[in-house]
Amino acid sequence: MLSYARPIRELIEQLERLPGIGPRSAQRLAFHLLGAGPERAENLAQALQSLHRQIRVCEECGNWSVEALCPVCASDERDRGTLCIVADAKDLVALERAGEYSGLYHVLGGVLSPVEGVGPDELRVAELMDRLERLDVREVILATPPTVEGDATAEFLREILGQFEGLRMTRLALGLPVGADLDYADQVTVARALRGRTEMSD
Amino acid sequence: MLSYARPIRELIEQLERLPGIGPRSAQRLAFHLLGAGPERAENLAQALQSLHRQIRVCEECGNWSVEALCPVCASDERDRGTLCIVADAKDLVALERAGEYSGLYHVLGGVLSPVEGVGPDELRVAELMDRLERLDVREVILATPPTVEGDATAEFLREILGQFEGLRMTRLALGLPVGADLDYADQVTVARALRGRTEMSD
Numbered sequence: 435m436l437s438y439a440r441p442i443r444e445l446i447e448q449l450e451r452l453p454g455i456g457p458r459s460a461q462r463l464a465f466h467l468l469g470a471g472p473e474r475a476e477n478l479a480q481a482l483q484s485l486h487r488q489i490r491v492c493e494e495c496g497n498w499s500v501e502a503l504c505p506v507c508a509s510d511e512r513d514r515g516t517l518c519i520v521a522d523a524k525d526l527v528a529l530e531r532a533g534e535y536s537g538l539y540h541v542l543g544g545v546l547s548p549v550e551g552v553g554p555d556e557l558r559v560a561e562l563m564d565r566l567e568r569l570d571v572r573e574v575i576l577a578t579p580p581t582v583e584g585d586a587t588a589e590f591l592r593e594i595l596g597q598f599e600g601l602r603m604t605r606l607a608l609g610l611p612v613g614a615d616l617d618y619a620d621q622v623t624v625a626r627a628l629r630g631r632t633e634m635s636d
Numbered sequence: 637m638l639s640y641a642r643p644i645r646e647l648i649e650q651l652e653r654l655p656g657i658g659p660r661s662a663q664r665l666a667f668h669l670l671g672a673g674p675e676r677a678e679n680l681a682q683a684l685q686s687l688h689r690q691i692r693v694c695e696e697c698g699n700w701s702v703e704a705l706c707p708v709c710a711s712d713e714r715d716r717g718t719l720c721i722v723a724d725a726k727d728l729v730a731l732e733r734a735g736e737y738s739g740l741y742h743v744l745g746g747v748l749s750p751v752e753g754v755g756p757d758e759l760r761v762a763e764l765m766d767r768l769e770r771l772d773v774r775e776v777i778l779a780t781p782p783t784v785e786g787d788a789t790a791e792f793l794r795e796i797l798g799q800f801e802g803l804r805m806t807r808l809a810l811g812l813p814v815g816a817d818l819d820y821a822d823q824v825t826v827a828r829a830l831r832g833r834t835e836m837s838d
Contacts, residue, residue, distance in 0.1 A: 441683070447683075463654055481649075485677050524667055
């Protein structure tokens with residue numbers, strides 16, 4: 435019984451370990467890269483090698499960054515009175531993409547999860563407290579995801595941030611996604627959309 | 637507006653160019669590789685670099701190979717009287733996996749496709765003729781895929797191989813896939829399964 439030549443097999447094995455890529459996709463990708471010539475594979479290899487060599491964690495907010503400070507923290511055009519706390523750097527990018535926010539961020543590096551052994555010490559909570567003492571923050575947006583664990587994390591932060599007097603604490607609005615079909619929305623989302631209904635302006 | 641740091645963006649761009657990987661998956665894969673630490677990305681990078689450095693085309697059959705001859709051509713346990721002609725090296729692996737065939741292969745490198753400008757000169761047809769003159773082949777299995785182009789390629793080969801007297805030429809059977817639901821099979825397949833029906837043995 436013949437199988438793939440060793441270098442092909444090794445590439446398939448590496449690709450299979452990526453999330454969402456099964457044995458068939460891994461095989462298809464490997465043969466695609468074989469057929470596409472050496473340059474494509476080499477470019478991808480170099481992008482992979484640059485990743486960890488060039489990317490580090492922003493000393494201030496925990497975002498991925500090439501410099502010691504990420505572009506948000508380094509910018510002097512951001513409102514330093516608002517701090518948006520996100521679970522993950524991906525969430526930061528999603529918020530930036532919305533183009534609605536001009537404050538600073540703090541990346542926790544996850545959410546509290548007793549099941550997975552993630553407590554406050556595993557998250558960048560001490561760094562958050564330190565920043566709040568240093569900075570002159572008026573509002574903290576608790577933008578952890580609207581899941582059980584994200585809600586629990588926001589609740590935990592609300593409690594420990596209570597020590598900063600006069601600090602406004604907000605959470606992202608829940609409701610129907612824009613463009614959604616009411617019929618397809620889950621009942622919890624519809625309930626939250628009803629509860630959070632807003633006055634129509636003229 | 638902030639986007640991903642450049643090394644992340646470059647990896648996402650490279651990943652997006654792979655078949656079946658859209659912007660969202662590329663983003664998810666890049667962040668997975670960031671989170672998984674440098675070793676995973678480095679291993680994948682090395683597998684990619686080894687691919688074209690170590691893999692070449694078997695001088696004899698056109699299969700992917702590390703050596704000058706692929707394992708099938710180099711083996712002295714294969715039946716050298718049977719030659720199975722496949723469009724692609726992937727098809728060769730699929731046939732090997734079935735564990736039913738012990739002859740040699742010939743990889744065409746595609747199928748005839750006037751639309752895409754693939755004629756006999758773009759395929760390894762001259763090499764096939766050369767091998768049939770050199771080798772002592774009794775049977776040729778035309779295992780190009782059961783598609784319009786694969787059928788046309790098999791038909792083309794049947795004609796030009798007519799010059800080899802006494803050469804048996806066969807084509808893979810068409811019918812229902814094992815385990816298939818008749819109800820879900822397309823009508824052309826059901827028609828071929830009926831036409832190709834076989835006697836039940838005791």
